[in-house]
Amino acid sequence: MENLQRLREIRSLKKNLTDPANAEAIVKHLREIDEVASMAKAGFSLQSVSLDQWNANGRNFVKPVRIGIVSNFMCGEIENYLRFNLTRECICPEFYLGDFDQYIFELMNENSELQQFNPALTVCLLDEHVVTDRLSDEWFIDEMEAKLTEVSTSLCELFSRYASRSSSVLVLNTIPLAALTYQGIIDYRSKARLSRAWREFNNQLLDLAAAHKNIVVLDTELFQQNSSVKLRDVRMASYAKMYMDETLLAEIAAEIRKVVQSIVGKTKKCLVLDCDNTLWGGVIGDDGLEGIVLGDSPEGEAFVAFHRTIKRLAKQGVILAINSKNDKVNTDKVFDSHPDSVLRQDDFVTQSVNWDPKHENLKTIAAQINIGTDHLVFVDDSEFECNLVKGMLPEVHVINLAGEASEFVEALLAGGWFNTLELTSEDFQRASQYKSQVAREDFRAAYDSYEDYLRELEISVELFVPDEIALPRIAQLTQRTNQFNLTTWRLSESEVQVMMADHNWLVLGIRAADRFGDNGIVGAMFIQRSQQADGSLAFIVKNVLLSCRVFSRGIETSALREVLLLAREEGASKVYGEYIPSAKNGKFEHFFETHGFEAVDKNTNDTTTYVHPLRDLPEAVSWIAIKSHTTETENVYA
Amino acid sequence: MSMHDQLAALIESLLDIDMEELTADSHFKDLPGWDSVNAMRLIAHIETEFAIKLPIKEYLKAETLADVQTLIARAA
Numbered sequence: 281m282e283n284l285q286r287l288r289e290i291r292s293l294k295k296n297l298t299d300p301a302n303a304e305a306i307v308k309h310l311r312e313i314d315e316v317a318s319m320a321k322a323g324f325s326l327q328s329v330s331l332d333q334w335n336a337n338g339r340n341f342v343k344p345v346r347i348g349i350v351s352n353f354m355c356g357e358i359e360n361y362l363r364f365n366l367t368r369e370c371i372c373p374e375f376y377l378g379d380f381d382q383y384i385f386e387l388m389n390e391n392s393e394l395q396q397f398n399p400a401l402t403v404c405l406l407d408e409h410v411v412t413d414r415l416s417d418e419w420f421i422d423e424m425e426a427k428l429t430e431v432s433t434s435l436c437e438l439f440s441r442y443a444s445r446s447s448s449v450l451v452l453n454t455i456p457l458a459a460l461t462y463q464g465i466i467d468y469r470s471k472a473r474l475s476r477a478w479r480e481f482n483n484q485l486l487d488l489a490a491a492h493k494n495i496v497v498l499d500t501e502l503f504q505q506n507s508s509v510k511l512r513d514v515r516m517a518s519y520a521k522m523y524m525d526e527t528l529l530a531e532i533a534a535e536i537r538k539v540v541q542s543i544v545g546k547t548k549k550c551l552v553l554d555c556d557n558t559l560w561g562g563v564i565g566d567d568g569l570e571g572i573v574l575g576d577s578p579e580g581e582a583f584v585a586f587h588r589t590i591k592r593l594a595k596q597g598v599i600l601a602i603n604s605k606n607d608k609v610n611t612d613k614v615f616d617s618h619p620d621s622v623l624r625q626d627d628f629v630t631q632s633v634n635w636d637p638k639h640e641n642l643k644t645i646a647a648q649i650n651i652g653t654d655h656l657v658f659v660d661d662s663e664f665e666c667n668l669v670k671g672m673l674p675e676v677h678v679i680n681l682a683g684e685a686s687e688f689v690e691a692l693l694a695g696g697w698f699n700t701l702e703l704t705s706e707d708f709q710r711a712s713q714y715k716s717q718v719a720r721e722d723f724r725a726a727y728d729s730y731e732d733y734l735r736e737l738e739i740s741v742e743l744f745v746p747d748e749i750a751l752p753r754i755a756q757l758t759q760r761t762n763q764f765n766l767t768t769w770r771l772s773e774s775e776v777q778v779m780m781a782d783h784n785w786l787v788l789g790i791r792a793a794d795r796f797g798d799n800g801i802v803g804a805m806f807i808q809r810s811q812q813a814d815g816s817l818a819f820i821v822k823n824v825l826l827s828c829r830v831f832s833r834g835i836e837t838s839a840l841r842e843v844l845l846l847a848r849e850e851g852a853s854k855v856y857g858e859y860i861p862s863a864k865n866g867k868f869e870h871f872f873e874t875h876g877f878e879a880v881d882k883n884t885n886d887t888t889t890y891v892h893p894l895r896d897l898p899e900a901v902s903w904i905a906i907k908s909h910t911t912e913t914e915n916v917y918a
Numbered sequence: 919m920s921m922h923d924q925l926a927a928l929i930e931s932l933l934d935i936d937m938e939e940l941t942a943d944s945h946f947k948d949l950p951g952w953d954s955v956n957a958m959r960l961i962a963h964i965e966t967e968f969a970i971k972l973p974i975k976e977y978l979k980a981e982t983l984a985d986v987q988t989l990i991a992r993a994a
Binding site for chain 1: 955
């Protein structure tokens with residue numbers, strides 16, 4: 281179907297979104313649009329669709345996100361590209377767009393409209409005019425160097441101040457040196473100085489990302505490696521004050537989509553790979569170990585490069601799985617004994633090698649790892665299999681490898697499906713933690729009762745107040761945990777930091793370990809101390825999170841019991857708990873009730889509040905050794 | 919396809935309207951979403967589609983689709 285045809289379909293479908301099939305059809309069309317002008321148009325066309333319309337009939341089809349945009353030029357078009365890119369992933373943006381060249385005021389002034397809008401993400405797009413507008417007409421290299429230093433100092437101060445005051449994630453771009461500016465200097469010695477000074481300017485911006493946890497700096501030079509991306513359209517710049525070409529704005533928007541996905545908890549977690557003609561050339565069942573193409577030839581080396589890329593993703597915490605129509609004895613041969621296979625048997629957390637339909641295998645894989653199918657990326661060379669999965673499981677991201685192995689790495693990485701703001705030590709250990717998981721399952725098979733098994737696991741749980749090192753992991757848990765996340769609060773690191781500094785808040789991390797190894801930080805609790813009308817103190821458990829890796833072991837019960845004990849110690853009269861249903865957390869709807877709380881209130885935004893009167897506390901979980909600062913030392917949390 | 923249809927299709931690909939709603943007398947300033955960015959996009963589209971170069975000052979003075987068609991015819 282042509283892009284124009286798709287745009288017409290979208291226009292007609294958006295008129296009736298009470299039919300859920302129409303919303304899904306729009307998303308499908310968006311995923312097929314492949315040309316820059318049509319992207320802008322599709323984004324523009326969807327401007328009139330509200331969050332309520334997307335989520336008609338009480339569905340939870342798209343997630344909202346607030347995005348503030350400021351700039352030194354007319355960049356309103358980026359809204360359309362962002363809406364296009366985000367709606368494809370079922371995220372509905374609401375925008376605040378600052379006026380032309382008002383970015384300094386908007387970022388600096390605490391009462392600016394931008395700051396009142398309270399965006400989860402703030403995008404500040406700048407182009408070289410922030411420097412060149414301040415130069416004299418006959419500037420030469422000394423003046424340029426001085427101006428670059430001056431501007432970078434003031435910009436860095438501006439951005440640092442905004443980042444430390446706001447919990448919003450601030451997205452910046454490095455500013456490319458325009459060829460025309462470069463060409464205006466005619467001697468090569470000065471040209472070299474210009475290039476150097478300009479890069480130093482961008483380095484100052486890049487350093488902000490290291491200094492502030494909520495700053496992301498996009499490297500604009502990398503976008504320009506795509507040959508269709510232009511820095512500037514001179515007529516657009518002159519007549520419409522749009523200093524960045526649309527192709528560049530589209531690239532920036534596509535990159536911001538990756539950042540937003542990680543903020544709203546839509547990062548992909550598991551990479552599911554086909555085997556024949558995906559991980560090697562040829563069919564292992566027909567061609568045998570010596571006959572497949574892997575290593576030893578240019579094409580074979582391309583497959584090896586693909587393996588290496590996948591291995592590096594796994595190293596950073598991406599879970600790997602196999603989904604292949606094969607006899608397992610054959611694929612095993614490759615991973616066990618092919619000399620050039622970089623990927624080995626134990627790189628995969630689970631393998632579905634059989635003759636079942638691939639979409640069924642994907643469901644099995646997601647269930648085994650205990651994540652939703654919407655966190656899967658599926659890679660296959662067969663168009664038939666790809667289309668089948670797209671049709672049956674539209675929430676899975678499918679990458680169709682078009683058959684040329686040298687292009688596989690780019691096809692896999694371009695979408696940035698696994699991107700995250702920051703990796704934590706847990707990410708680097710994930711593979712070994714999943715291996716311990718498999719060992720636990722084997723061990724479990726030897727026990728008659730689940731409780732006996734849990735007892736023999738020798739589980740220990742520790743409740744602790746997070747320090748700076750644990751902070752990123754706590755924030756990451758709020759962003760990535762979907763099932764055991766009672767209110768689905770997504771918090772940035774700086775938001776968690778603000779709560780930790782506030783004495784009315786108690787942020788607790790949960791660490792767990794057992795005889796098979798350390799699970800690391802697996803959960804968190806956010807508790808507010810609240811003065812009641814009658815003067816007594818109450819604890820409000822605003823959220824409880826637990827990683828799906830450690831469900832059903834009583835860890836949550838142990839942790840909650842400690843909170844009740846602490847509340848009692850501090851003289852609280854009651855402990856409240858809150859639950860907000862989401863598409864994913866229904867399994868834990870009765871968490872508070874099963875621990876002696878009673879529902880007291882259900883308010884309009886779906887929050888159910890529960891109360892525990894602190895008379896009878898739940899019994900200690902007999903198979904868990906809990907180490908908690910609540911019972912060892914008083915006032916550790918105060 | 920007539921020149922009008924070609925032009926109308928280009929405008930449809932930029933704005934949230936059907937090309938059938940456009941006539942030779944349609945004023946650009948009345949089109950929903952029409953702004954300087956779309957004006958610049960349209961000239962770029964026209965120049966690619968018709969393989970011509972339009973004088974930008976005159977293009978910016980054009981008020982209706984018919985005016986732009988005249989410019990295209992003159993440049994071709």
